[in-house]
Amino acid sequence: MSESPQQPMNRRRFLTVVGASGAGAAVLSGCSTEKVQKLVPYLVQSEDQIPGLATYYASTCTECAASCGVHVRTREGRAIKLEGNPDNPISRGRLCARGQAGLQGLYNPDRVRTPMRKEGGAWKAITWDEAIKLLAERFGAAGAGLRIVAGQARGTLTGLMNRVAQAQGGALVRWEAFDRDAERAANQRTFGRGDLATYEFGEARYILSVGADFLETWGSPLEQARGFAQSHGFRDGAMARHVYVGPRMNLTAMNADEWLAPRPGTEVAFVLGVAHAVVARRGGDPRLQAAVATFTPGAVAQATGLAAADIERVAGEFAAAAPSLAVAGGIGAQYPNAVELCAAVNLLNLAAGNIGTTVRFGADPDAREGYAAIRRLQEEMAGGAVTAVLFHEANPVYALPASARFGEALAKVPFKVSTALVLDETAAQCDLLIPNHHALERWDDAAPRAGTFALMQPVMQPVFTTMHTGDVLLKVAQAIGGASAAAASAPSFEALVRATWQQLAAAQKAGDFEAFWRAALQRGGHYAAAPVQPVSLASAQVDATPAALGDGEFVFTAYPTSMLHDGRGTNRPWLVENADPVTKVTWHHWVEVSPATAKRLDVREGEIVRLASAAGTLEGPVYVFPGIRDDVVAVPLGWGHTEYGRYAAGRGANALDLLAAPAGPALPYVTTVGVTKVRNAFRALAKTEGNPRQLGRHIAEAMPLEHAAAGYTIKQSWEKLGNPEHEVNTEAELQAIEGFEEAFAAARELGNYAGEQPMWGLAVDLAKCTGCSACVTACYAENNIPVVGEEEVLRGREMTWIRIERYWEGGTDGQPVEGRVVPMMCQHCDAAPCEPVCPVYAAYHTPDGLNGQVYNRCVGTRYCANNCPYKVRYFNWKAYNWQAFPEPLDLQLNPDVTVRARGVMEKCTFCVQRIREAQHRAKLEGRPLRDGEFTVACAQACPSDALVFGDMHDPESRVRSLKQSPRGYHVLELLNVRPAVTYLAKVNHRPAPAAAAGHGAEESH
Amino acid sequence: MRRVALGGTLAIVAGVAVLVAAGSRTEAAAPQQATAPATPVAVPWPDEGTLKGPKQPIYFRHDVHATQYQIQCQYCHYSVAVASEPGIPSMQTCMGCHLVIGGSDTTSKVEIKKLRDAWNAKQPVEWVRVHYLARHAHFPHQRHVAKLGPNACATCHGEVQRMPQVFQANNIRNMGWCISCHLEHGVSRDCTVCHY
């Protein structure tokens, strides 16, 4: 860890240095086909860059508002991987899929490479001096008509923007697509304060989520996932219970023990019904009691269409559990009455005594308006009151429904500027582009919450001739002079950041600033405890009348996915090809329809349907989805960009087109639509999934909590549940295995895993794995895995070395539908079927228990892949290595890993490059490897710590102890290939069978 | 398209080359007779382009630096003992001496001027790379230096300290070269030690 390199090194130079170190886009070739190589030295050796060794810098992720701390792995002066920062209280050393894909924002081939000015409808590159001169003129003249729209930016930069705008009499508009406006409004009403609470998922014993997708986009997903794994992941015979209430099963619902789907828009009544039970048990504020008095189970059942029994049970469980936690405010369930829902949840948490324990106030640094503000701006622009506008990290033209007419209003503004890194829909309408540095190229800071101060530092020289927006504003302010110059005077934005942190240091009673500053740079920020402020009930007022959605036949919900978020992820190939965790669809949007509805409408997967709402229409291929109410259709957000680069533009349709944009505190993402089948129209969905059911093959195992608590093995659990015994127990097979044991023991005598050799293994705890697919992205980044594109995915040729298999259970004859996930990677079998069949020994077993794959020896007979029972071998059918990394995406490639060429087989290597690196280090230091000294990329990324890697020979190793868990099992055990990967069965915290009658989710089907 | 074709054919040619090399490996590995008189003081050696190895932008003489002035390899190749990459001296390192040392004879004067000009122009010298492995072979220098000790470098690179101009002394691009040495020292010949 160390400070960022100060000495200059332009891009071309570090490229060539990369060449010198033999790294870069190393293309595997039969033998030597390299042409003359050049060795280009540094002019001045930077003290913290040693060729061949990685340097890590601490920084902060900017992919969503959560602002997780990251470690940036750099080699020869270029960032090659983003990893979680262990010091950071939000990320705790983990990082989600979106966060890791930030690199593809840095190296995106469609980045705006210079400042550009629109002349006669065409973009023309200009110099920064010209850009700043122009800005100074127009902003100076703008006066009160100046608006600066800032997205998630928070901290020093926002302050600067505010001052610059106000110096002119203008204003700063703080808006982000998924801002939690409804919660703010609700908190304002219930507690008299418009800031957000933070939630302690790790401490809750009972989690009730009413439409809040806390594992995907709502709040601080990574932190919540970790908390969820803490409380809900099975530990010492106990686990929390998680109930999800909402119209469709998103990833969060898929990880719930129970999914209830009340009539859309009636969730308020349900929540108050639960509150009713809690109050009945614990009493509470009279206003509270009055508010929930009428919501008896019967009445709620009436309103919601759920079974009274279920409501009573859930309410009882919730009331009994302490501490419990109820959350609401997810985008996918943001009804017109979203504020009422959040208010109801506030009351519930209050009644259950969760305020101050699992729900904490006082940590949200800044309250703001969001949707209301951007609507006001729209009106001002339409009214011609705005003369100049600057968009920073905001893309309202895309992220607001077309019916909001933001684009039309924007057209009325005489001077429009965007700092966007990639030409997005809003930038395309602007007159001037002043591309900002990427977060990894700039000084910046953020305050995601009180007590947590995150810092960003440049980890490498800018890839393109961009400029820090902060510096631009400072220069512009100076050029304007007068009030502006006074309001924004600093030699550089870096100096401004330091100034801010000097104040912070003073406030934190830190003595020597330089020491404080260095520590902050090394740890990625300053972390103090967040103050918890007491709150009291201001008003118990809640209106439980169902949301007025419209008169369409179907309820329509536009929901965010964990990959694309609000659409900012759609230009990152890693996120577009990394299948949606629930539907497993890539590269295109889809229309979710329940099986019954599909039958009724006579549509099959891939057939096109047209959705028509009051606001507009949308067409899309059907995806038949067991996890959705029959009267609901859903479409994911994030698709249908018209600009935003080669990967996003013109892909799919924008679900927002169907939404109206009414006045109000929050934008409703739910409405009603009519659905009609488009005749003879079809579009195959590029799914990574073949068959959605595991056909009783014991791939994704689960056992009830009682069994897990009783320490049953998975087989004992089957027997208790009256399932047929596993074939592996037949006499013949047992004998076969014994025979094998002997033969295998003999083989070991001959050297495998002999003596000092380690035996690498992996344990996967399915009780923790949520299927978020962060591991998949980590693998993409670590192992130079190419993205192959939609056509190839349609042929099943995606290259993800680790994939998350999702299998549906139940969903038929009254059984609740359950989604199970299994991360599937090379199992590194002791008796690997792929090894003996390779005619050239490209696939073979290494002495340390790896299933080696020697790319340069592989001739591509593909027999190994045929013979692999787990189907985890991937073949380079085409020259993906030339197609997948358009300049400068190739700068991200990991120099420690060969880039595979056309015609060779590849697969998970247990990150052998990391193993070797660690072994080299240990050897030079003359010591043995320590457990946990290093880990594989997937395990390192996993937010919920479901994957654990280590040496199975080390009796102290974590992986070994996990492998001895009674829940442990091998996939396809009966094949007796002896995998090195052990799975720990998922644990289902189901309600007691007696109460389970008449399942809510079923009634909705 | 054409690149693939080229790659394919070259690969075949190379494949054959390996066969040939296989035959002539022992001969290739035979000790390299010094190409300069083994005197502590390297005689001036005019660069008439007749020397082995590729012509470099600057006629840098390893024999002068390493033998005559007894500069350790690691003074310039600074990371060889700690990292997989040996490290190329930065221009600053060169200028560290050549700020004052201007050269004794005409040849060296000319060459050192080139260096100084490049430094003043802030333009790095683009050396022609002599030793490199196929990109699918990973060679951790630090481990080999640690194992082979003082003569580590010469084992593969030949007696560079006697080369006026560096050339590939041993057929290091041939896997047989690695294997035979690994056999000799009885160290691992597992494929994934180098290939991953």
Add this chain to the structure above:
Amino acid sequence: MATSIVDLPTGHTPYPPITQTHADVTRDVVGTLSPPGKGYLALLAAAVACFVIGAATFLFMVFKGLGYAGYQPPIFWSVFITTFVFWVGIGHAGTLISAILYLFRSPWRTAVYRSTEAMTVFAVMTAGLFPIIHIGRQWIFYWLLPYPNARYLWPNFKSPLMWDVFAIGTYLTVSSCFLIFGLVPDVAAIRDKVTGWRKWLYTRLAFGWQGTDNQWRHYSRAYLYLAALCAPLVLSVHSVVSWDFASSLIPGWHGTIFAPYFVAGAIYSGIGMVLTLLIPLRKALKIEHMITEYHFDNMAKLTLLTGTILFYAYGMEYFVAWYSGNTFEQTTFWRRAFGPEWWGGWTMIVCNAFVSQLLWFRKIRTNLTALFVISIFINLGMWFERWVIIQSLSNDFIPYAWDSMNPTWVDWFIFLGSCGWFSMWFLLFAKNFPIVAIQEIKEFIPMPRKSGAAHGGHH
């Protein structure tokens, strides 16, 4: 020959009486070598054209990538391996008829064995191309061969694919030797009747054959040994090929029945191809009186036998799948019959198991038109048998990975090319070499009394 097959073992159908003299036979056979007509040239041109298309497609694939063929993981083998096994199978009739039937002294082989041997050699030549075509890096196919190298690396002799290399290699060598060797006396017989480059060619191929007793003695001995050497290959080669599949653990491949099942299938498809080729050929070359219904009747019986064995094998596969109680096997076979690709499975069963049963009727066996149609069905059916076997890959252990086969134009053009390549060689052979074994036909010609002594114990 020394052990002349004139003295037949009892129980053999008597060979139909031949009315011609030695001279006639030679004349007729040499007649087949007369300058080609338009029809022949047209056929040859078509064959060459197909081959060129296939070759061009292959080059395209080498430069652009295997991905342009219809591979769809988890189906990592597709039309190429299907076609490979198809051609290897075709190659089996030849050796069977020439070697095994020779050892069994069955007289009817004489008229047909030359053509079937030729077919064998060319079929194996075709099959041999596919392992190279289908690998990912065709330009280093030679890594599959064991040769000393600086890397101290050897191929993996545990791999069935290595066994293949040797099996196919051996088979090609031996069957070519057999063909060329058998040609010697006949080439010598026509050597003196032709001129120009043919004269030159035949003179070389005749290896100075004079037809002396001494030469005959050595020749017939050698022929016998060579036949004995070939016989086991008939069983071994296709068994080895079958182990490419059987030694894996894919449900639908992992079966002990595979070796006999494949050998029977191979012979079945081989005879099928012989029929397809000979029925038109005998007309075209006007040698109906040499290759008669008698011969076809016998070949049809062989077809019936092997077809029935296949019928049994298919039945057993399903039975074992059910009886094993192995859910993976069961799923595979269920989908083979009723899954999305049901049509493949049924084509195979109908064309091979059912159609072959028609041959119980003598009327059909001796009706050449019917036989020809049936033989077409056999070829189709046997190609689909391999297709269906490959298809087992589409639904193995992990349901999440399932997919279906979906070939592209690349697959089909290369298949077409292989047909062109095969036909090209066969056509060239038919016009340039005696397609019927002159000497052995002559053995059935009753000896003229007076000159009988001149012929001695044999000839």
